[in-house]
Every structure is written in structure tokens, then in C-alpha cells.
Amino acid sequence: MSAEKILSKMRQNKRNWSMRHLLTVADKFGVPCVNNASSHYVFSYEGIFENLSIPKRHKDIHPDYITKFLRFVEKVKELQQ
Numbered sequence: 854m855s856a857e858k859i860l861s862k863m864r865q866n867k868r869n870w871s872m873r874h875l876l877t878v879a880d881k882f883g884v885p886c887v888n889n890a891s892s893h894y895v896f897s898y899e900g901i902f903e904n905l906s907i908p909k910r911h912k913d914i915h916p917d918y919i920t921k922f923l924r925f926v927e928k929v930k931e932l933q934q
């Protein structure tokens with residue numbers, strides 16, 4: 854599934870998303886993600902002062918983190934324009 858399609862579906866339904874989907878979107882927009890074998894994934898982008906930290910889960914990511922991720926990606930898209 855493409856990154857834009859993932860984002861569109863995430864906006865409609867914030868449930869049932871895995872880290873694989875978030876990493877696909879991050880890769881599309883050039884957002885670095887670091888894990889270093891820890892319990893969280895950390896997304897960062899130049900020009901955004903606060904990093905986004907999302908717990909590493911084997912199942913679905915909590916909808917609150919999806920909301921935060923969507924806001925983060927919107928900020929990234931604004932900076933890229």
C-alpha cells in the first residue's frame with residue numbers, strides 16, 4: 854500500500870495500524886526513524902523541535918499515537934513545501 858493511501862486510511866480509522874505502516878510513510882517523506890533495539894521508535898525531522906516517540910508493539914498501535922503521527926507528518930509536509 855502506498856504512503857498516501859495509508860495516510861488517507863489512517864485519517865478515517867485510527868485503529869489496526871502496525872509499525873510497518875508508519876515506517877512506510879516515514880520512508881516516503883524522508884523522516885528518519887531510530888529504534889536502537891529499545892522499546893520505542895523515535896521519529897525526528899529537521900525543523901521540528903520535538904521528536905515523536907512511539908512504543909514498539911507487536912500488535913496494533915494505540916489510536917492516540919496514530920493521531921500524533923498524523924500531526925507529525927503534516928508538519929513534515931509543510932516544511933517540505
